[in-house]
Amino acid sequence: MISSFIPPHRILMGPGPSDVSQRVLDALARPTIGHLDPMFVELMDEIKGLLQYAFQTENALTLPISAPGSAGMEACFVNLISPGDKVIVAQNGVFGGRMKENVERCGATAIMVEDNWGEAVNVDKVALAFEQNPDANTLAFVHAETSTGALSDAQALCALASENNALSIVDAVTSLGGVALKVDEWGADAVYSGTQKCLSCVPGISPVTFSHRAVDHIQNRKTRVQSWFLDMQLVMGYWGANTKRAYHHTAPVNNLYALHESLLMLQNEGLEQAHLRHKRNHEALVTGLEAMGLSMAVAADVRLPQLNAVNIPEGVDDAAVRARLLNEFDLEIGAGLGALAGKTWRIGLMGESSCEKNVETCLSALKTVLA
Amino acid sequence: MISSFIPPHRILMGPGPSDVSQRVLDALARPTIGHLDPMFVELMDEIKGLLQYAFQTENALTLPISAPGSAGMEACFVNLISPGDKVIVAQNGVFGGRMKENVERCGATAIMVEDNWGEAVNVDKVALAFEQNPDANTLAFVHAETSTGALSDAQALCALASENNALSIVDAVTSLGGVALKVDEWGADAVYSGTQKCLSCVPGISPVTFSHRAVDHIQNRKTRVQSWFLDMQLVMGYWGANTKRAYHHTAPVNNLYALHESLLMLQNEGLEQAHLRHKRNHEALVTGLEAMGLSMAVAADVRLPQLNAVNIPEGVDDAAVRARLLNEFDLEIGAGLGALAGKTWRIGLMGESSCEKNVETCLSALKTVLA
Numbered sequence: 107m108i109s110s111f112i113p114p115h116r117i118l119m120g121p122g123p124s125d126v127s128q129r130v131l132d133a134l135a136r137p138t139i140g141h142l143d144p145m146f147v148e149l150m151d152e153i154k155g156l157l158q159y160a161f162q163t164e165n166a167l168t169l170p171i172s173a174p175g176s177a178g179m180e181a182c183f184v185n186l187i188s189p190g191d192k193v194i195v196a197q198n199g200v201f202g203g204r205m206k207e208n209v210e211r212c213g214a215t216a217i218m219v220e221d222n223w224g225e226a227v228n229v230d231k232v233a234l235a236f237e238q239n240p241d242a243n244t245l246a247f248v249h250a251e252t253s254t255g256a257l258s259d260a261q262a263l264c265a266l267a268s269e270n271n272a273l274s275i276v277d278a279v280t281s282l283g284g285v286a287l288k289v290d291e292w293g294a295d296a297v298y299s300g301t302q303k304c305l306s307c308v309p310g311i312s313p314v315t316f317s318h319r320a321v322d323h324i325q326n327r328k329t330r331v332q333s334w335f336l337d338m339q340l341v342m343g344y345w346g347a348n349t350k351r352a353y354h355h356t357a358p359v360n361n362l363y364a365l366h367e368s369l370l371m372l373q374n375e376g377l378e379q380a381h382l383r384h385k386r387n388h389e390a391l392v393t394g395l396e397a398m399g400l401s402m403a404v405a406a407d408v409r410l411p412q413l414n415a416v417n418i419p420e421g422v423d424d425a426a427v428r429a430r431l432l433n434e435f436d437l438e439i440g441a442g443l444g445a446l447a448g449k450t451w452r453i454g455l456m457g458e459s460s461c462e463k464n465v466e467t468c469l470s471a472l473k474t475v476l477a
Numbered sequence: 478m479i480s481s482f483i484p485p486h487r488i489l490m491g492p493g494p495s496d497v498s499q500r501v502l503d504a505l506a507r508p509t510i511g512h513l514d515p516m517f518v519e520l521m522d523e524i525k526g527l528l529q530y531a532f533q534t535e536n537a538l539t540l541p542i543s544a545p546g547s548a549g550m551e552a553c554f555v556n557l558i559s560p561g562d563k564v565i566v567a568q569n570g571v572f573g574g575r576m577k578e579n580v581e582r583c584g585a586t587a588i589m590v591e592d593n594w595g596e597a598v599n600v601d602k603v604a605l606a607f608e609q610n611p612d613a614n615t616l617a618f619v620h621a622e623t624s625t626g627a628l629s630d631a632q633a634l635c636a637l638a639s640e641n642n643a644l645s646i647v648d649a650v651t652s653l654g655g656v657a658l659k660v661d662e663w664g665a666d667a668v669y670s671g672t673q674k675c676l677s678c679v680p681g682i683s684p685v686t687f688s689h690r691a692v693d694h695i696q697n698r699k700t701r702v703q704s705w706f707l708d709m710q711l712v713m714g715y716w717g718a719n720t721k722r723a724y725h726h727t728a729p730v731n732n733l734y735a736l737h738e739s740l741l742m743l744q745n746e747g748l749e750q751a752h753l754r755h756k757r758n759h760e761a762l763v764t765g766l767e768a769m770g771l772s773m774a775v776a777a778d779v780r781l782p783q784l785n786a787v788n789i790p791e792g793v794d795d796a797a798v799r800a801r802l803l804n805e806f807d808l809e810i811g812a813g814l815g816a817l818a819g820k821t822w823r824i825g826l827m828g829e830s831s832c833e834k835n836v837e838t839c840l841s842a843l844k845t846v847l848a
Binding site for chain 2 (some may be wrong): 108109110111112113114115116118120122123125126131132133134135136137138139140141143144145146149152155156172173174175176177179180204207208210211212300302308309310330331332333334335353354355356357358359360361363366367370373432438443
């Protein structure tokens, strides 16, 4: 006999979802209204403005895709890439590999520039790839690799793309709200993120933004976008500046209430304050971990404050430790992913989860379990 | 200055979203847990079982796609259709046209069988299309056309596909939970729906189910599925029967709490009881509308009980009437879509919205506004 599902109260310190505040959950549960209701259209406009602030952009085509970050990624690729294109993809973790999958499924060629997992993307190697492939028209890379905890120099990489007359596609799933991300200043062309990381909203929505250059490129495509659901020319009819909104699909109304609230909280705190908070709690966590004799998997200068990869000590049973943290302390930390499975833990300090109390709870619980 | 969004309390009698019960909203707002949490994995198993009941199927590949119904549609097409395929598409409204878009974006050819909007799909014309196109390997049609309010004979159409050794793709977005839909008994191969219609859950998720025949077809594809996000071979790794769930994308955790609750409510009421309730309230609405001198746009034998298309009387200002209903009565009814814009209203009696009180409210409000 199935009964209503009552989830436990977890402390979410994995790679996302992060802790969702009661304020955002309350917004989520407000009464559903129609997706073409004039009140909802006002909400959409506010969300657009709040996203522009979060992304630090004035891009008109800034909106939340009605699906998770991996659909946001796909939205960027299927709209910008056409069959036969050559795309330079920098890979330093799991999500660069997913970009390659996207490029190939668009009928294009991926020129892979690989770095060790846990290191930042090497800008010089990308520059060399452009020299060797002058016909490459797009550069794709991950700003903050969720699988490893490494931060790459998005500003330099976007500049490099621009110098080579290429568009840039930036994975900002884990970076948005946690570290600086200046879409306009850096000249990024297509950027996607997720709601369940440093925005501390419920999972399921992917904020995206496209530059004017990207929009021109989309409008001059010779072939149709292979996805109907993600075709920006159609999505624009609903999210665009027209006074008359054309029905495309039914927007995830309640999720957008929640996103609005979480973006409002970010704006109230201020981006710079949010970044400083992430940095402060990260430093406290690292100090505590190192005091316990644990070591960080990523070099200090490229460590993500919101996602801390820790080397699992020799002889420690990865799964058993995570299971004890979950069962005895209601504390979720992340396993390693891909090549790092079994080698690292990923401790998230994202959004609401980035607070002193969580740092203390995590250090104390780990001490008990590793004793 | 942006503040928290407090939506009005609307009565949702449009083509979806429908009224969401407080019970489902409460479930939605429970604390977020991780998408790989063992407790969440148990929830996923229960959702699968509840969806199998709703779809009347034992299909192992039955799951909620993490995006709206139009992504569920796309999931069916991109997985089953390969470049060069010939697909018979029956169109009798907006959503058949969207199917054509999907077929073409898969690099396949759509053989269109068109019927007048507001009529059911003509089974004989589809049979003729199979005779004329013996190489067609798929039939796609809409069970309950949300744009017109017409019900087609899904059982006969699935049988026809099967006799012609073709797979069937069935749009059940508006039918699931409102009228009979017997996936196994009818031999439907790929069926997609939405949460925001007769399930009365929040919008944003698309339940789908694939037959064994469809799964075999997917596993024997010669080309990769063009969408990474919707590739069922990858999605199966997370939703499949394996004890070890492979990470694919972050599931929309809270939406799945809500879906679980709404499916539980459907199971508790029972499918047949739910269908009878939809029928009873539909009949009361039609009686009331006809007593007011209004006429239905769809013939009685193919009318959807959950979506009632009403002819807008000559000289009546469509938009003004809908605006008054919304502003004075907090009542949303739907406009006509596509070819029927300005000609019909669509009055939804879906899921929770299908109740005596709503029928009375709607009739009374319409009387006032049309007086």
